[in-house]
Amino acid sequence: MTLLDKLLQLLVAVAVFAAVMGVVLLVADRARGRRTDLVSGLAFVAPAVLLLVIGLLYPASRTAAQSFLDASSANFVGLDNYIRIFTQPDLVIVLRNTLLWVVIAPILSTAIGLVYAVLVDRTRFEAFAKALIFLPMAISLVGASIIWKFVYAYRPNQQNIQQIGLVNQVLVWLGFEPVNFILAEPWNNLLLIVVIIWIQAGFAMTLLSAAIKAIPSDIIEAARLDGVGGVRLFFYITLPSIRPAVVVVITAISIAVLKVFDIVRTMTGGQFGTSVVANEFYLQSFRLSDLGMGSALAMILFVLVVPIVIYNVRQMRKVDAR
Amino acid sequence: MTVIDTKDTGAGPDLVTAATTRSAGAKKGLTSPWASIAALVIAVLWTIPTFGLFLSSFRPERDVQRTGWWTFLANPNLTLDNYSRVLFGGSQPLAGFFVNSIMVTLPAVLIPIILATTAAYGFAWTRFPLRDTLFVAIFALQIVPLQVALIPLLEIFVGTGLNGTFWTVWIAHSTFALPLAIFLLHNSMREIPEELVEAARVDGAGHVRIFLTIMLPLMKPAIAAYAVFQFLWVWNDLLVALVFAGGTTDVAPLTVRVAELAGTRDSDWHLLASGAFVSIIIPLIVFFALQRYFVRGLLAGSVKG
Numbered sequence: 290m291t292l293l294d295k296l297l298q299l300l301v302a303v304a305v306f307a308a309v310m311g312v313v314l315l316v317a318d319r320a321r322g323r324r325t326d327l328v329s330g331l332a333f334v335a336p337a338v339l340l341l342v343i344g345l346l347y348p349a350s351r352t353a354a355q356s357f358l359d360a361s362s363a364n365f366v367g368l369d370n371y372i373r374i375f376t377q378p379d380l381v382i383v384l385r386n387t388l389l390w391v392v393i394a395p396i397l398s399t400a401i402g403l404v405y406a407v408l409v410d411r412t413r414f415e416a417f418a419k420a421l422i423f424l425p426m427a428i429s430l431v432g433a434s435i436i437w438k439f440v441y442a443y444r445p446n447q448q449n450i451q452q453i454g455l456v457n458q459v460l461v462w463l464g465f466e467p468v469n470f471i472l473a474e475p476w477n478n479l480l481l482i483v484v485i486i487w488i489q490a491g492f493a494m495t496l497l498s499a500a501i502k503a504i505p506s507d508i509i510e511a512a513r514l515d516g517v518g519g520v521r522l523f524f525y526i527t528l529p530s531i532r533p534a535v536v537v538v539i540t541a542i543s544i545a546v547l548k549v550f551d552i553v554r555t556m557t558g559g560q561f562g563t564s565v566v567a568n569e570f571y572l573q574s575f576r577l578s579d580l581g582m583g584s585a586l587a588m589i590l591f592v593l594v595v596p597i598v599i600y601n602v603r604q605m606r607k608v609d610a611r
Numbered sequence: 612m613t614v615i616d617t618k619d620t621g622a623g624p625d626l627v628t629a630a631t632t633r634s635a636g637a638k639k640g641l642t643s644p645w646a647s648i649a650a651l652v653i654a655v656l657w658t659i660p661t662f663g664l665f666l667s668s669f670r671p672e673r674d675v676q677r678t679g680w681w682t683f684l685a686n687p688n689l690t691l692d693n694y695s696r697v698l699f700g701g702s703q704p705l706a707g708f709f710v711n712s713i714m715v716t717l718p719a720v721l722i723p724i725i726l727a728t729t730a731a732y733g734f735a736w737t738r739f740p741l742r743d744t745l746f747v748a749i750f751a752l753q754i755v756p757l758q759v760a761l762i763p764l765l766e767i768f769v770g771t772g773l774n775g776t777f778w779t780v781w782i783a784h785s786t787f788a789l790p791l792a793i794f795l796l797h798n799s800m801r802e803i804p805e806e807l808v809e810a811a812r813v814d815g816a817g818h819v820r821i822f823l824t825i826m827l828p829l830m831k832p833a834i835a836a837y838a839v840f841q842f843l844w845v846w847n848d849l850l851v852a853l854v855f856a857g858g859t860t861d862v863a864p865l866t867v868r869v870a871e872l873a874g875t876r877d878s879d880w881h882l883l884a885s886g887a888f889v890s891i892i893i894p895l896i897v898f899f900a901l902q903r904y905f906v907r908g909l910l911a912g913s914v915k916g
Contacts, residue, residue: 290861295714298777302718310725318819326738329818333733337726337789338745341752344764344786349755351763401653408650420902421654424661427898428891429847431870435887436664438873439880453679453880455663487657492909499910519643548756551849551866555873570758575854580762587758598754 356584370585387566395542398486402493423491430551437484443469474562493538500534540601668884675881693885712864719784719845727792732822735800752790779855799833836908839901865890
């Protein structure tokens with residue numbers, strides 16, 4: 290396809306879309322009399338609702354059904370796919386890794402983001418310092434994975450061979466042997482989790498910093514007059530005041546982490562015992578063409594999200610009730 | 612699905628403009644030199660990985676393969692060779708994928724924003740039966756992971772012959788963006804004072820005119836905030852791109868090709884480094900130029916569902 294072909298496609302797409310929206314607005318505008326609200330209201334929401342039904346709702350229900358079918362989605366196999374996920378050793382490792390990701394990453398990102406938000410709060414270089422931590426959020430997970438792959442890079446320890454990965458160089462400087470980190474099961478999982486922490490800490494910091502700034506200053510002043518300062522101020526005043534924001538941040542990161550597959554795919558391709566459910570989903574569905582297994586893994590992702598969301602909604606209700 | 616109401620505290624644009632209202636007492640108590648040193652150490656730790664790869668992307672192949680980037684001062688060679696090779700050399704130059712990324716991103720940002728703004732207006736300012744039920748249903752769709760929709764959606768695309776074209780990526784991204792976009796834009800549209808709408812109605816304006824002449828101008832900040840969000844998300848996406856556009860160099864965006872490089876040219880760090888930065892540069896520019904809006908979007912909403 291030439292550049293011109295592509296531009297033409299872009300123009301056609303925009304034109305088609307503009308025409309559809311034009312018709313919709315025309316319909317909404319034509320409605321008169323008692324039915325004005327009904328007709329124009331439906332016209333306004335119809336395109337979005339239609340797209341959601343075709344592109345999300347219907348496919349999701351198909352996936353739920355396919356998860357009970359075999360690899361070619363021809364025969365009904367009941368719970369077989371799910372049973373395999375919980376019993377096959379290599380798939381159990383995938384579940385274990387997902388659990389590691391979803392427990393470690395949100396807690397550490399939030400903790401680092403919180404500590405950092407408190408440390409730079411009201412310092413002179415606050416804006417610049419925050420931008421540095423926040424920056425990884427703009428980088429794709431693929432880019433971030435390459436950045437960290439380079440940090441972990443390993444060269445065998447022989448004459449005349451120097452390390453080019455920073456971590457191994459630091460080990461050598463300290464007098465240790467270099468380590469081929471990517472192969473070091475099960476610790477390599479933690480090294481992959483570091484990448485998502487590196488990205489999400491900025492997100493946590495931004496939201497928590499806003500929450501900290503929203504604490505009324507008279508509360509802080511009063512605590513100060515009572516002689517509360519430093520670490521005690523943080524644990525007795527700051528942390529309780531921003532609890533709802535902390536819950537929101539942990540929830541949001543957990544949900545995001547569950548679905549991440551870019552990091553695993555770019556850094557190890559899921560080898561060396563590092564696969565997670567989202568990566569295994571891609572592998573099974575599109576590489577191994579096992580649609581039943583792929584669908585079951587997708588459903589597991591969905592099922593894992595639900596309790597996190599319910600917990601979050603409950604917490605919000607509690608806060609509202611106060 | 613989650614909202615913290617911190618928008619009005621003035622904390623949002625803090626990344627850009629330092630807080631102006633500081634009580635002197637609070638300032639004195641919180642800035643101990645140790646805290647500043649700790650903050651500085653964390654900031655350096657956070658930046659070193661990116662800096663190391665960035666420096667390597669300009670070092671000659673020989674240097675990158677033999678010595679660490681921290682030896683640069685002892686051996687200061689810089690070159691643009693890596694970039695010209697990765698952008699224009701080889702059988703699959705990145706320049707083509709760069710064009711694809713732009714092709715994928717523009718409509719995939721524009722379409723969902725227009726669809727979501729109209730839908731948000733419908734939910735916020737018109738009355739029709741089952742309106743609230745429908746809105747809650749869309750709100751709930753935010754928790755459905757993309758993965759759940761991909762296989763059947765691919766089957767639909769294959770069935771309609773759209774497979775392997777930009778249309779699949781545009782449609783998929785637009786659909787997946789809608790629940791969060793409608794929710795966020797609906798919330799900020801509800802904040803527009805009712806009197807404004809009432810006054811326009813008295814003047815005989817219909818819904819379409821109110822939408823176009825009152826809502827759209829007032830919604831600009833919220834739309835901009837969401838647009839930056841959606842832009843970064845689409846540009847940086849790998850999953851949707853792989854599934855719907857991964858197979859062909861005509862359609863595949865940068866992320867797909869760079870991820871492929873990482874898998875196949877695993878040890879060519881000079882090419883990987885420059886390739887990574889080719890894919891990073893546009894989001895970085897957008898991020899620095901519009902971070903005020905990006906942060907506002909974060910604070911108003913949540914993460915991408």
